[in-house]
Amino acid sequence: MKKLLVWGGLAALLIIVAIGLNRAQQGQVGVGEKAPDFTLTTFDGEAYRLKDLRGQVVVINFWASWCETCKTEAADLENAWRTYQPRGDVLFLGVDYVDTEPDAKAYLAEFDITYPNGPDKRTKISQAYRIQGVPETFIIDKNGKIVHVQIGPFRSYEEIVSYIEPLLNK
């Protein structure tokens, strides 16, 4: 009985360690996978649940005010958003990663960003998407599947549009 208890305890410990290691070694959520659901509450207090956005192309951009490379794509993302906003079937969501609210708001004002943006509370969204850093962008089709993962910044407005255009008529 004593031995069984010791071996059982050891086995349980090994399983926990194995689960932890497995989780740590997983890469980002990949293309073709279903986008993990989340709710983002914006700095203005509006809530967006990904599940409720089926039928729309969703562009999820992870960024932070302290991230220098995020600044290089900020204007292009905003331009792309302004292109698609009138259509109503494309939504851009900015997820502010490990940031402070005053700095984040200053960043949004500096780049005149108008699409919904909110903090990644308790880093739950970034953990669900297993991001490796910022900026990272996930483009999700109308069925909720990830069709493109951008590691690092977009180089141009055209690059962003090139990933969204093929999804509009699907």
Add this chain to the structure above:
Amino acid sequence: MKINKKQLNFILLGVLLSLALTIVVASPVNAQDPTPSDDDVNAIAKQLYCPVCENIPLDACGTQACIQWRGIIRDKLAEGWSEKEIKQYFVDQYGDRVLAEPPRRGLNWLVYIVPPIAFLAGAYVLYKGFRTWKAAEDSQGVEKKRNIADMPKEEVDEYILQLEAELKNR
């Protein structure tokens, strides 16, 4: 111009009133504006870890994100927040993983329980191992002695006897 006693008293009263007014007005300003020192900020910062810079405590981290976080600590201290409230604020914003010491709940207990148990178990295994090893050595020695003593004199190697005798004399 000659100043009489009444006028002198009036001037003195005016000077005293001005002094009193200066003290009354100046004192609350000093009391209401306590600027937290770097030591105050670092005392809390060293208990926190920014998820961006893994394994570097916040007080020793030089990235922009960590500088922003220390700024938040300074602002909250200036607002009169306690250490506990500030740490809770960071947990609410960024999750439990920002804490240097995981909160004692759920699976986190493993962090506190497993290492001492593993240490004690290791000490017990070593103790048992040494005991078994020593017992085996002792029984082997007794057996050797008994064997030599039991052996007929003509069969005992004279060199072994000489060696045993020399060892005894040492």
